[in-house]
Amino acid sequence: MNQIFKAQVFRAEWRKLRRPTLFLGTMLASAGLTGLVTSLLFLLIDSPQGNSDRGNMISREILQLPSGLTIGFSNAAGLLGIVALCVFAAQTAQEYTYGTLRNLLVRQPRRMQLLIGKYVSMASFAVVMVILAATVSMSLAFGLSGKAKVATDAWVTSDALHELAKTFGNVLLSVIAFGTVGMILGLLLRSPISAISLGVIWLLIVENILIAVKASLGKWMPGNLMSTIATGGTSEVSYIHAISFTAIYLVVGTVIVATLFKRRDVSN
Amino acid sequence: MSNLAVAVQDLSKKYGDTFAVSHANFEVPMGTVCGFVGPNGSGKTTTIRMLLGLISPTGGTGEILGHSIKHPEKYLASVGAMIEGPAFYPALTGRENLNVLATLGGYGTDHVQSLLERVGLGDRGNSKYKTYSLGMKQRLGIAASLLPNPKLLILDEPTNGLDPEGIQEVRDLLKSLAQEGTTVFVSSHLLSELELISQHLVMLRKGKVLFAGKIEDLFLAQQPFILVKTPNEVDLVKIQEIATSAGHKSTIRSGVAHIEGPAEWAAELNKSAFAAGITLSQLSPMLPSLEETFFEMTGDSE
Numbered sequence: 059m060n061q062i063f064k065a066q067v068f069r070a071e072w073r074k075l076r077r078p079t080l081f082l083g084t085m086l087a088s089a090g091l092t093g094l095v096t097s098l099l100f101l102l103i104d105s106p107q108g109n110s111d112r113g114n115m116i117s118r119e120i121l122q123l124p125s126g127l128t129i130g131f132s133n134a135a136g137l138l139g140i141v142a143l144c145v146f147a148a149q150t151a152q153e154y155t156y157g158t159l160r161n162l163l164v165r166q167p168r169r170m171q172l173l174i175g176k177y178v179s180m181a182s183f184a185v186v187m188v189i190l191a192a193t194v195s196m197s198l199a200f201g202l203s204g205k206a207k208v209a210t211d212a213w214v215t216s217d218a219l220h221e222l223a224k225t226f227g228n229v230l231l232s233v234i235a236f237g238t239v240g241m242i243l244g245l246l247l248r249s250p251i252s253a254i255s256l257g258v259i260w261l262l263i264v265e266n267i268l269i270a271v272k273a274s275l276g277k278w279m280p281g282n283l284m285s286t287i288a289t290g291g292t293s294e295v296s297y298i299h300a301i302s303f304t305a306i307y308l309v310v311g312t313v314i315v316a317t318l319f320k321r322r323d324v325s326n
Numbered sequence: 327m328s329n330l331a332v333a334v335q336d337l338s339k340k341y342g343d344t345f346a347v348s349h350a351n352f353e354v355p356m357g358t359v360c361g362f363v364g365p366n367g368s369g370k371t372t373t374i375r376m377l378l379g380l381i382s383p384t385g386g387t388g389e390i391l392g393h394s395i396k397h398p399e400k401y402l403a404s405v406g407a408m409i410e411g412p413a414f415y416p417a418l419t420g421r422e423n424l425n426v427l428a429t430l431g432g433y434g435t436d437h438v439q440s441l442l443e444r445v446g447l448g449d450r451g452n453s454k455y456k457t458y459s460l461g462m463k464q465r466l467g468i469a470a471s472l473l474p475n476p477k478l479l480i481l482d483e484p485t486n487g488l489d490p491e492g493i494q495e496v497r498d499l500l501k502s503l504a505q506e507g508t509t510v511f512v513s514s515h516l517l518s519e520l521e522l523i524s525q526h527l528v529m530l531r532k533g534k535v536l537f538a539g540k541i542e543d544l545f546l547a548q549q550p551f552i553l554v555k556t557p558n559e560v561d562l563v564k565i566q567e568i569a570t571s572a573g574h575k576s577t578i579r580s581g582v583a584h585i586e587g588p589a590e591w592a593a594e595l596n597k598s599a600f601a602a603g604i605t606l607s608q609l610s611p612m613l614p615s616l617e618e619t620f621f622e623m624t625g626d627s628e
Contacts, residue, residue, distance in 0.1 A: 070430035077417055157413030160380055161470065164407050165431040167379050167398040323381035 067166055067175025068182075074149065075183050084145055084183075085190055091137040092191040093198055096130030100202035111136075121208045124218035128225040131195035135229045135288030136281075138191055139236030140258060142184050146237035147253035149180055150244030160324050169320045177241060181234050188230045192222075224290065231301070232288035236261075238308050239280065245315040280307050328392045331356045331478045331509035332377065336386035339372050345533045346372040349386065352528045352538035354511055356477075359504045361520035361541070362513035363616075364530030365624055370513045371410050373530070374482050378407055391478060403431065406476035408484060412467030416456035420447055420466050423455055428473050441469040446495060460487030468496065472503075479503060481512045485519065497523055521616040531624045541616070548614045548622070552592050554583040555608035565606075568598045582608075 075081060102109035103118055110116045110133060120126060153159040166172045203210045212218060239261075243253035261281035269276045276282045276294055283300040291297030332354035339347045347369040354360040364370050375381045377390055379398025388395040391404055414423040424438045442451040445465040450458070458466065464487050471479055479500075485493045493516065500510050500523055514520050520527070527544055529537040537544055556562045562583055569576040569585045572594070576585040585595070589611030599606055614622070 066429055066432045070426050073422060073426045073429060074415060074418065077422070079417060152415075156415060157410075158415060160375075160378075160409055161413060161427060162430060163380060164378055164402055164405070164409075165427050165473075167402050321382075323375075325375065325381055 062171065062174055063178060064166070064168075064171045064175050067172055068179045071149075071176050071179035072182075075179060080145075084141060084187060087141055088138055088187045088191045089194045091141070092131060092134040092195045095134040095137065096195040096198045097202060099130045099133065100199065100206040100208065103206045103208070118206070118208055121203075121206070122210075122212060124212045124215055125221040125225070126208065127196055127199050127210075127213040127218055128192070128222055130199055131192050132225050132229055132288050132290075134191060134195065135232045136285045138188065138229065138233050139284060139288075140261065142187065142233045142237035143240035143243075143257045143261070144254050145183065146180050146240030147244040147257060148240075148250040150176065150241045151248055151250040151253045154248035154326060155250060157326055159326075163324060170316065173316060173319055177238075180237060180241065184233050184237050185230060188226065188233055192226055192229070196222075225288075228290050228297075229288045232284050235284045235287065235304050235308060236281075238312065239284075242308075242311040242315050245319055278303065280304065283307075328389070329356050330354065330389070330392075331358075332360075332388070332390055332511060334373075334377075334386065334388035334395075337373065337376060337383055337388050338385035339369075339376060339381065340384040347376070347383075347530075348533040350530070350533075350535045352535055354509060354526060354528075356509050357504065357507055358525045359500060359510040359512065359523050360526035360528060361517075361524035361616075362511060362528050362530070363515075363517060363520065363620060364513075367532075368530040368624075369533040370530055371482055372533075374407070374409055374480055374511075374513065377480065378402070378405070378409065380409070401478075403474060404477040405480060406471035406474055406478070407480040407482075408467040408471045409480075409482045411483065411486060412463045412470070414455045414463070414466060414470075417454060419452050419454050420458065420462075420469075421451035423466065424451075424470055424473065427470050431474055433473055433475075438473075441472050444472070444499070445469045446492075461489060461492050464488055465492070468499070476508060478509045478511065481510070483514055484512060485514055485516055493519060517617040517620055518615065527616075529620065529623060536623050544616075544619060545613050548619050549586050550588050550611065550613050552585045552587055552589070552595065553608060553610040553612055554585060554595070554606060555581065556583075556604060557607055561604045564602060564604055565595075565599060568595065568602065572598075 099109050099116060108115045116129060121129065153162060162172060200210060240253065240257055243257050247253045265279045265281045269279060269282060277299065283295065283304045286292055286295045286300035287304060291300065330353050334350055334352055337347060337350040338345060350373060362370055376383050377388060377395060379395060391401045393400040421438055421442065424441065425435045428435045428438055442448050445468050447462060447465050447469065450462060464484065468484055471481060485496050488496060497519055500512065504510055524541055526539065527537060527541045528535060554565050556565060562578055565583050566576045566578060574585050574587040576583055592609055592611045596606065596609055
């Protein structure tokens with residue numbers, strides 16, 4: 059294990075990740091987005107325009123189920139994923155734009171160890187982000203349940219705890235998958251702006267247009283598949299299908315960029 | 327254990343049809359300061375990047391501290407480097423930037439403050455890197471290169487952006503490191519500075535090594551000359567005639583005769599001038615400076 063993962067790379071990367079503007083900014087964004095999605099879920103419960111994404115309606119009866127506590131959290135997973143994509147892409151590509159990669163490689167010439175250490179540290183950053191988002195979402199769910207007249211008895215059962223663990227795991231997988239896409243784009247394009255732009259435009263615009271034109275494409279679009287993981291599967295795309303094809307896309311992408319990273323000359 | 331800090335044989339790097347570095351051969355003995363000079367685009371930075379494992383050679387071999395450059399992980403823990411200017415994270419302070427690299431290299435952060443003080447940034451370590459002047463950035467780059475307490479220090483243009491006082495401080499720092507036993511391999515455009523601190527020199531032009539060896543050997547291979555001044559130009563022309571008749575080439579530039587010849591011939595010239603009734607106001611045997619030698623060898627008058 060020590061050959062592949064070096065704790066000192068992990069710790070060095072966290073020295074960058076924990077700087078206040080990045081850490082607090084990202085955590086606030088994650089908490090804010092999750093809080094917004096959860097608040098709208100409860101506050102618009104009787105709205106004819108719907109209270110979920112794309113005008114969908116999540117009824118009081120569904121919210122009162124043991125899984126109701128985490129619906130807001132899981133609905134926010136796509137947005138959390140975009141935040142993770144931006145962080146992973148920026149943290150990776152900035153090493154090229156600042157020219158700092160050469161310093162890192164002089165101090166840690168084993169390139170795969172550097173890449174893996176960086177990835178694990180960013181994944182742990184995503185874990186903190188998801189824990190915070192889950193806490194904010196659940197606190198708001200309890201806080202707003204009275205106003206929305208949603209009974210919370212089922213939220214404090216062992217079934218609810220099981221649902222929470224499952225949803226947390228799925229959202230975390232989804233967010234880390236989005237982040238991995240960001241890292242792949244960052245390594246490929248070597249520019250934070252290009253990597254983030256391409257990632258966000260593809261995931262938020264291009265995929266939605268393609269799926270709107272031909273709904274069956276949703277089974278193959280990486281962004282849709284990663285969002286599906288967070289919700290535990292949909293009627294159109296099963297959980298197993300989503301997780302299998304996301305894994306295939308990410309493994310292929312990672313192998314390509316890891317090979318490039320290992321072999322490419324560092325000349326900037 | 328070899329007594330060479332750096333040894334390269336036929337080291338080459340080709341981009342398309344162009345050689346950035348072509349069959350370079352040179353050695354840097356342990357414990358010396360070796361200047362690495364050449365015009366812009368001569369391949370200095372490419373060579374340094376190959377030595378540090380950042381780019382792969384297309385041919386040849388090299389050894390750093392006895393290890394092949396194919397395995398930089400075996401020697402980089404003992405090598406400090408600053409390549410093509412300093413590069414750090416703008417949003418982090420100078421200290422945090424050094425902490426990142428110290429943690430990554432496994433050196434611990436205990437001596438970061440002493441390094442900041444050593445390069446004159448002791449009181450600015452907590453300022454963000456983006457607020458640093460060019461000279462301060464350069465100093466931070468030098469501090470980063472000293473993190474591993476290196477046996478070999480490779481610096482690419484360490485005095486860029488420094489004021490004269492800063493340049494002198496860097497010179498003194500490199501001298502003190504050499505006295506402590508660190509081998510210093512330093513590229514610079516300030517040839518007069520290199521002349522003051524280097525014992526060895528590697529000179530590149532268009533990717534090829536023009537000279538590699540002891541700096542005194544380079545000067546010995548150069549033509550010494552004598553500078554002569556007289557109170558009037560008529561006498562200076564007579565001096566030129568005396569030199570030419572003795573088989574020494576001479577030219578007059580800005581009221582000074584430059585006569586090719588060894589220092590020992592100066593006494594002979596003085597005697598001849600006295601016999602001809604010429605008073606000399608200056609008679610100075612000279613060796614070409616590193617700068618003059620460099621221009622002569624590289625054919626670069628920029």
